[in-house]
Amino acid sequence: MLARGDELYRALPWRHIDDPYAVLVSEIMLQQTQVARVGRFWERFLAAFPTVDALAAAAVPDVLELWQGLGYNRRALALKRTADQCAAEGEGRLPDTYEGLLALPGIGPATAAGVMAFAHQVPGVYVETNVRAVFLHELFPDRDGVSDRELAPTVAAAALCGPAAADPRRWYYGLLDYGAHLKATGVNPTRRSASYSRQSAFEGSRRQKRAWIVRRVLAAPEGSEAPCVLAELSAAEAGAGRPAVDEALFASIVDDLVAEGFFRREGALLIP
Structure with a gap:
């Protein structure tokens, strides 16, 4: 070998x-x-x-x-x-x-x-x-x-x-x-291998939406209103031929990202 x-x-x-x-x-x-x-x-x-x-x-x-x-x-x-x-x-x-x-x-x-x-x-x-x-x-x-x-x-x-x-x-x-x-x-x-698993598609996945939200929030050092981020994400999804993002899904992703330290939340404001 x-x-x-x-x-x-x-x-x-x-x-x-x-x-x-x-x-x-x-x-x-x-x-x-x-x-x-x-x-x-x-x-x-x-x-x-x-x-x-x-x-x-x-x-x-x-x-x-x-x-x-x-x-x-x-x-x-x-x-x-x-x-x-x-x-x-x-x-x-x-x-x-x-x-x-x-x-x-x-x-x-x-x-x-x-x-x-x-x-x-x-x-x-x-x-x-x-x-x-x-x-x-x-x-x-x-x-x-x-x-x-x-x-x-x-x-x-x-x-x-x-x-x-x-x-x-x-x-x-x-x-x-x-x-x-x-x-x-x-x-x-x-x-x-027993540990092998085929990776799921990225486009349209929760991972893809997470990445989009991280990029969007990081692009605005002064902070972004969460409803605006959700609206923009839904528009991006529509542009890709996918349905609008459910509010509960968006909230769940944001909660995860805040808990993991990607950005912080002050009221409705998401701040990097």
Whole structure:
């Protein structure tokens, strides 16, 4: 697998760097987002917020503004909260242990293992979608419904010995590139994973309406009247050939966005 990964190596801007923060930003951005879309966002985000302290000092609307176009805006909020916590408790640095990273907002086992491998050259169990694809393809070719619980010991056994342990970056870069190649050629072994689910259509979905509302509110620093936002959203939906947005649905989405910290509400005014 290592040789095959070397053959398929992709030169990506976040590779072979030692800055854990820059690696973390790439790992968060790459969640549920295609590599081809991430490059320009990663470079622009780091130019604006080059350090943990810079991100901690930034206003939430400014962070969300630079995230627009990547989708899944909760990731930006979690990254901002991580920076806030590290600036307050970690002297502007990310923890340098897997356990320390795992304790931060929005950082799960795969993200923590990725930062440790790529920034610190510390081997670990990094079960990312392309890594999953390779192990399913090579070791479980005739099985459906393979769980990550079953995969993890196999990934660990391979990662913690031999060339993988000596050079975790190279090992996981190879797996990521081999997995991406498999998917690009139409094989996509991840469909045989127990955790696989086909993503629902974005247009017309609640996710799409959430994203529209976030963009609209962020565009008006002085605040926007909620009824006006609802009317504009309904007009946009009508323009796309979809029905007007129900008031209860709009209120539910706004409640979620306020609770998650995207903006605040003062009476009928939505303020970024």
